[in-house]
Amino acid sequence: MKSALIPFVGFIVLAGFLAVGLRLDPREVPSPLIGRPVPSFTSSTLHDPARAIAPKDLRGRVWVLNVWASWCVACRHEHSTLVEWARGDQVALYGLNYKDKREDAMGWLRDLGNPYTESLHDPQGLIGLDLGVYGVPETFVIDRDGIVRLKHVGAVTEFVLRDKILPLLRRLDAKA
Amino acid sequence: MRRLDWYAVRATLLAGWVLIAATSVWPREAAPMADDPALEARVLAIAHELRCLVCQNETIAASSASLALDLREQIRQRLRGGQTPDQIREFMVQRYGQFVLYKPPFESSTWALWIGPFMLFAGALGAFGLALQRRARAPTSGAARMPLSDEERDLVEEALHQAAREQR
Numbered sequence: 001m002k003s004a005l006i007p008f009v010g011f012i013v014l015a016g017f018l019a020v021g022l023r024l025d026p027r028e029v030p031s032p033l034i035g036r037p038v039p040s041f042t043s044s045t046l047h048d049p050a051r052a053i054a055p056k057d058l059r060g061r062v063w064v065l066n067v068w069a070s071w072c073v074a075c076r077h078e079h080s081t082l083v084e085w086a087r088g089d090q091v092a093l094y095g096l097n098y099k100d101k102r103e104d105a106m107g108w109l110r111d112l113g114n115p116y117t118e119s120l121h122d123p124q125g126l127i128g129l130d131l132g133v134y135g136v137p138e139t140f141v142i143d144r145d146g147i148v149r150l151k152h153v154g155a156v157t158e159f160v161l162r163d164k165i166l167p168l169l170r171r172l173d174a175k176a
Numbered sequence: 177m178r179r180l181d182w183y184a185v186r187a188t189l190l191a192g193w194v195l196i197a198a199t200s201v202w203p204r205e206a207a208p209m210a211d212d213p214a215l216e217a218r219v220l221a222i223a224h225e226l227r228c229l230v231c232q233n234e235t236i237a238a239s240s241a242s243l244a245l246d247l248r249e250q251i252r253q254r255l256r257g258g259q260t261p262d263q264i265r266e267f268m269v270q271r272y273g274q275f276v277l278y279k280p281p282f283e284s285s286t287w288a289l290w291i292g293p294f295m296l297f298a299g300a301l302g303a304f305g306l307a308l309q310r311r312a313r314a315p316t317s318g319a320a321r322m323p324l325s326d327e328e329r330d331l332v333e334e335a336l337h338q339a340a341r342e343q344r
Contacts, residue, residue: 029229032273099242125246132271134229134243 031132031151038142039130046097046105046119053094053120055146062172063092064165065140066116066156067128069100070108072136078155079112085161086115091169095119098128098136141165143172219251222261225278226268235278 033039042054066082068075086093095116097105102121109119122128131140134153141150150168152160220237226247228239236244236251247268254264268276280286324332 027232029273029275032270129246129250130271132273134272 027135028153029134031148033132033140033148034151036148037146038140038148041127041130043096043120043122043127046095046102046109046121049102049121053118055142058092058094058142059146060144061092062141062143062169063094064169065094065096065131065142067096067098067131067133067136067138067140069098069136070104071100074155075137076112078137078157079115081156081158081161082115083113092117096127096131097121097123098133099123099125139165141168141172144175215252215255218255218261219248222251222255222264223248225265227276227278229272229276 038055040055042052045051045053068079082093085091093116095118097119100121100123102123105119105121109116120127125133131138132151137155139150139152139156140148143149149172150164152164154160156165223237224235226236228234228236228241228244228247230241230243231239234244236247250267251264254267259267265277274280274286280289282290
């Protein structure tokens with residue numbers, strides 16, 4: 001009688017592993033930056049090359065950094081979500097234009113809308129390298145002390161916004 | 177004079193041209209990209225141990241993704257600047273995590289990755305050994321050990337004789 005249970009137990013164990021494992025996305029690499037200070041950098045803005053912005057300028061507020069490019073197809077998918085969000089909310093949404101030409105990027109924003117408080121320009125991808133960017137679009141949430149709290153790889157859909165980003169922003173905003 | 181078979185003539189001429197063309201072009205190696213092949217060799221040595229995060233089953237050395245090109249350039253610049261391979265690997269891990277290393281270091285967070293397969297193998301061997309032992313024990317227990325009683329032996333002999341008679 002006991003030996004008849006073994007295949008059943010084996011099945012339960014296997015089903016348990018599959019239930020967890022099949023839901024993981026192997027392409028999503030966890031970022032080592034979570035919980036650590038955002039790497040310091042200075043970059044010029046897209047619309048005004050003379051103006052420079054660094055993360056330390058944004059200390060004291062919770063902000064979101066969205067890495068995008070005009071050549072990136074998935075960025076188009078998330079752009080309407082971001083535009084809607086920026087229109088309705090007072091969110092400090094900064095764009096990082098990654099490995100793109102200034103004119104192409106500005107034209108893209110003109111055509112599709114500009115949700116960003118400011119867009120930073122990273123033509124060589126060096127800032128992206130420090131941030132561990134490997135697949136555009138990527139979105140970071142940074143808290144008031146300059147610590148990276150979230151990195152989302154891939155397009156920000158309404159579900160990601162609703163279930164991952166907004167709750168985190170609310171939590172971080174509440175911590176005064 | 178026999179009429180010429182023009183088809184055969186054309187075929188022969190074509191074969192001739194093909195032979196000449198094929199033997200006059202030898203394959204060559206692509207010219208190296210950098211002026212410094214020694215540096216390139218060191219770059220590739222490090223790049224072969226790093227995973228391309230875009231095409232995740234390729235090394236940075238092999239991948240043609242734009243990120244791989246950027247990272248190879250980073251390696252090149254850092255080697256020129258005098259950094260050691262360990263420092264460069266640390267640079268990569270700080271930004272991309274341990275997943276970027278094809279050979280993760282053996283530490284508390286990765287011991288399951290390293291030892292797991294051996295433990296599973298040992299477990300499988302153990303289970304196999306147990307199953308073998310159980311099977312070896314079975315015939316000498318229970319029914320096989322009990323000798324036949326006299327009545328049962330007579331019954332068997334009767335049945336065997338009957339079968340022998342029926343065969344004739």
